[in-house]
Amino acid sequence: MSPARLSRGRLTGGAMPRSLRGAGAGTKRRRARPFPVDIAERLARGEHLVLYGPLGSGKSTFLHALHARLGREGRPSGIADATTGLGDMTQALARAYPEVDVAGLTQRRMRARLAAAAELRAGVLLFDHVHHLNTAMRGFLHGLRGGLAGIILALDVDGPRAREALRTRCPALPWVAMPRSSARQLRAYLHAAGPRATPDLTPAQERQILRAARGRPGWVRLCALLLQEDRYWHDKTLYVTVLCADTEIALRLGCHPFQSSLIQKPQSTPPLERRTRGGTPV
Structure with a gap:
C-alpha cells in the first residue's frame, strides 16, 4: 500500500x-x-x-x-x-x-x-x-x-x-x-490503478466488491490487483464471489497475489454478467 x-x-x-x-x-x-x-x-x-x-x-x-x-x-x-x-x-x-x-x-x-x-x-x-x-x-x-x-x-x-x-x-x-474508510474512499482506491486494473466493472459488481471490503482500503487495493488476473474473467463475465474470497485469503496469508499457489481458479460460482454496448465491454 x-x-x-x-x-x-x-x-x-x-x-x-x-x-x-x-x-x-x-x-x-x-x-x-x-x-x-x-x-x-x-x-x-x-x-x-x-x-x-x-x-x-x-x-x-x-x-x-x-x-x-x-x-x-x-x-x-x-x-x-x-x-x-x-x-x-x-x-x-x-x-x-x-x-x-x-x-x-x-x-x-x-x-x-x-x-x-x-x-x-x-x-x-x-x-x-x-x-x-x-x-x-x-x-x-x-x-x-x-x-x-x-x-x-x-x-x-x-x-x-x-x-x-x-x-x-x-x-x-x-x-x-482504526476507523473504516468511506465508500467514496474505497471506490477511489479501487479505480486508482486505472482501467487496466479495474476493467469495465458494472455498478452491481462494484457494489458487491465494496460491500465485501467492509471499509478496508488495503483489501480494496489487493482486490484491484487481482482484477487483472484472467482467471476471474470468462468471456464477458466476472466471478465476483471467487475474487472476493481469494482477496481475503491473500490478505490473510500476506502473500503476493500473483505468486500464491493457494489461490485457485474459479470453477462453479455463478458470475455476474458484464454490460456491453455494441458488442464491446463497458
Whole structure:
C-alpha cells in the first residue's frame, strides 16, 4: 500500500491522512467510528496505545505516514514493520536514535544505552503487526514508561471475540479503533490503478466488491490487483464471489497475489454478467 497523503494541518494539531478521516462503511446504517484527533499529542506525552482493526484496515499506512511526519518535525521515531520479538523492538528503538553508537553491544546493553538517550530526548516508537507480547517484550515496554517514549502497538483484530481475547493481554493500555474508510474512499482506491486494473466493472459488481471490503482500503487495493488476473474473467463475465474470497485469503496469508499457489481458479460460482454496448465491454 502506498503511504496515504497527509492533510494540510500539522499532525501534532490532530490532522491525519485523508484516507483515515472518513470512517463510514459506505451505507447510512453503518456510521463512522470517530478517530481521536489528539493521538499525536498523546504520543508526545509518552502514552502507550494499542491501535487495532481488521487486516487491510489501514493501520500500516497510518503508522508509516505518522513516522514520516515525525521525522520531518525532528522528533525521534522508530518503526518496526513486523514485531515478533524483543529484537524487533530493540531495532526500532535504535532507528529512533541513530546517533547512538551501539555497534558490538549485546542486546541488553544496547537497550540500556538507547534508553539513556530517550531520557534526554523523548521519542515515539511504532510497532506494526504485533502478534503477541511475551514477558520480555512487556518488560521492555514497561521500562519506557514515564514519558521516555510514546508507543503504538498495531494489532490485527477482526470481530468482538478476537478483540476481547487480546484485551486480556494488554488490560492496562488504552485501545484505539482504526476507523473504516468511506465508500467514496474505497471506490477511489479501487479505480486508482486505472482501467487496466479495474476493467469495465458494472455498478452491481462494484457494489458487491465494496460491500465485501467492509471499509478496508488495503483489501480494496489487493482486490484491484487481482482484477487483472484472467482467471476471474470468462468471456464477458466476472466471478465476483471467487475474487472476493481469494482477496481475503491473500490478505490473510500476506502473500503476493500473483505468486500464491493457494489461490485457485474459479470453477462453479455463478458470475455476474458484464454490460456491453455494441458488442464491446463497458
